Amino acid sequence: MQRKLTLGLATGLVATLLTMTSSVYAQKSATDDIAKYREMIADGNPSELYEAAGEDLWKKPAGPKNATLEKCDLGLGAGVVKGAAAQLPRYFKDTNKVQDLESRLMTCMQVLQGRDPQEMIDAPFQKGPKKDMEAIVAYVVTLSKGDKIKVSTAHPKEKEMYDLGKRAFFFQGGPMDFSCASCHAENGKRIRLQDLPNITEQKGAALGWGYWPAYRVSSGQFWTMQQRLNDCYRQQRFPFPIYGSDVTIALSMYMAKTANGGTVETPGLKR
Amino acid sequence: MKITHLKQLLAIFGFIFAVGLVQTPALAQQKNDPKFNKMMQDSFRAEGIAGLNRIDQDETQKFCSDPKFANSKQAEAMREKIQKINMDSIQQPSDGKYIGDWKNGEKIAQSGRGATWTDKADTVIGGGCYNCHQIDPKEISYGTIGPSLTGYAKLRGYSKEVVTYTWNRINNAKAYNACSNMPRIAHFKLLNEQQIQDVMALLLDPESPVNK
Numbered sequence: 086m087q088r089k090l091t092l093g094l095a096t097g098l099v100a101t102l103l104t105m106t107s108s109v110y111a112q113k114s115a116t117d118d119i120a121k122y123r124e125m126i127a128d129g130n131p132s133e134l135y136e137a138a139g140e141d142l143w144k145k146p147a148g149p150k151n152a153t154l155e156k157c158d159l160g161l162g163a164g165v166v167k168g169a170a171a172q173l174p175r176y177f178k179d180t181n182k183v184q185d186l187e188s189r190l191m192t193c194m195q196v197l198q199g200r201d202p203q204e205m206i207d208a209p210f211q212k213g214p215k216k217d218m219e220a221i222v223a224y225v226v227t228l229s230k231g232d233k234i235k236v237s238t239a240h241p242k243e244k245e246m247y248d249l250g251k252r253a254f255f256f257q258g259g260p261m262d263f264s265c266a267s268c269h270a271e272n273g274k275r276i277r278l279q280d281l282p283n284i285t286e287q288k289g290a291a292l293g294w295g296y297w298p299a300y301r302v303s304s305g306q307f308w309t310m311q312q313r314l315n316d317c318y319r320q321q322r323f324p325f326p327i328y329g330s331d332v333t334i335a336l337s338m339y340m341a342k343t344a345n346g347g348t349v350e351t352p353g354l355k356r
Numbered sequence: 357m358k359i360t361h362l363k364q365l366l367a368i369f370g371f372i373f374a375v376g377l378v379q380t381p382a383l384a385q386q387k388n389d390p391k392f393n394k395m396m397q398d399s400f401r402a403e404g405i406a407g408l409n410r411i412d413q414d415e416t417q418k419f420c421s422d423p424k425f426a427n428s429k430q431a432e433a434m435r436e437k438i439q440k441i442n443m444d445s446i447q448q449p450s451d452g453k454y455i456g457d458w459k460n461g462e463k464i465a466q467s468g469r470g471a472t473w474t475d476k477a478d479t480v481i482g483g484g485c486y487n488c489h490q491i492d493p494k495e496i497s498y499g500t501i502g503p504s505l506t507g508y509a510k511l512r513g514y515s516k517e518v519v520t521y522t523w524n525r526i527n528n529a530k531a532y533n534a535c536s537n538m539p540r541i542a543h544f545k546l547l548n549e550q551q552i553q554d555v556m557a558l559l560l561d562p563e564s565p566v567n568k
Binding site for chain 2: 245249252253255256257258259260261262263264266267268270271273274275276277278279281319320322323324325326327330331332333335
């Protein structure tokens with residue numbers, strides 16, 4: 086009788102353990118598979134195709150002025166691409182604005198090549214002029230890979246943008262009451278199986294900011310930071326954030342400044 | 357002489373006290389910032405079903421957008437007020453039925469679709485429950501922003517109190533926790549009454565896999 090009970094208990098325990106381990110295993114393996122996939126294609130991130138196209142676009146005369154982007158000042162002086170993305174967003178004297186990489190590239194295209202920024206703003210992601218932008222972004226961010234994220238808030242406009250971004254990060258709206266903080270203000274949380282970085286802390290901010298722009302395996306596309314933020318807002322059930330608008334730059338400033346000291350791992354490779 | 361001393365002393369203490377009051381940084385809700393408001397207004401455009409009125413905040417959203425204040429001791433009365441507003445907005449089921457079909461409830465819980473600018477006005481909005489909660493233990497793809505609901509009624513029982521509490525909490529989680537991360541399901545009509553009854557069944561039907 087006692088033997089039977091012990092046996093029963095033991096079987097129950099094993100069964101419970103098995104169920105527990107199998108579900109834990111399944112979860113673990115989903116994350117592991119993504120890690121494995123990353124490893125497999127680490128030597129050849131598909132972003133390289135965009136990057137090569139971007140380098141060509143950088144050096145090819147275009148626009149009404151038939152000029153290249155080679156004199157574009159991304160913050161470290163005219164024509165300096167290496168390391169520039171690691172220090173963006175930043176204040177630019179000529180525009181008297183804090184700009185992220187994409188809004189700054191629009192300025193360069195306008196000033197150097199005579200292109201109308203509105204065409205870029207209005208174009209859908211992955212299409213038309215945005216396609217060129219995406220390639221150029223891939224080229225520029227690759228040249229900061231391995232650098233430390235180093236964003237300044239020394240200029241009053243930079244500090245102001247950071248403060249606005251922090252406020253925007255916590256701003257709730259829409260039919261689901263979501264803000265960025267709904268998903269990105271706590272450690273160790275997930276949506277379904279997707280791990281969520283806590284962007285309010287250096288470590289989590291570096292995990293987010295440091296790995297975008299990235300090649301997205303699920304969509305087979307290279308996504309810029311502007312597109313990443315745009316899709317966050319879509320899922321927050323907000324209206325459409327205008328390309329290069331201040332809220333996108335302010336949020337970038339908040340994330341980048343919080344991520345300071347982390348490593349630029351762009352272009353990243355994401356699910 | 358002694359009385360004068362006392363008066364002086366009192367005056368000095370009074371002064372120190374007053375200075376103390378002035379210098380203690382009283383935590384208050386963040387001020388309206390015209391610059392921030394303008395940034396928000398200028399940065400978005402309407403797209404599809406997602407109109408610009410989605411960034412017009414109601415009182416709850418405004419309060420919860422300042423978590424430092426919202427979680428402070430000073431905000432306690434305000435939290436209670438927000439909870440009351442939300443509690444008062446909850447409607448009990450019109451047909452008196454709290455429990456629907458758990459199988460439909462499971463489908464609703466699985467879907468995270470709807471209400472984005474890429475959705476249509478008639479896209480059925482999902483409950484999005486598994487995004488944040490563990491529910492049926494067989495579903496391994498669940499989020500962890502909310503607590504696990506596996507074994508929900510097995511642990512809490514099937515009493516009237518539990519049923520009403522669960523109804524209220526699904527309808528409007530902010531009735532209990534002013535700044536809960538959970539969307540106000542009925543307040544924004546994300547699910548209709550029938551759908552909420554079905555999700556209720558997923559948690560509270562003894563036959564639901566949640567309680568097996």
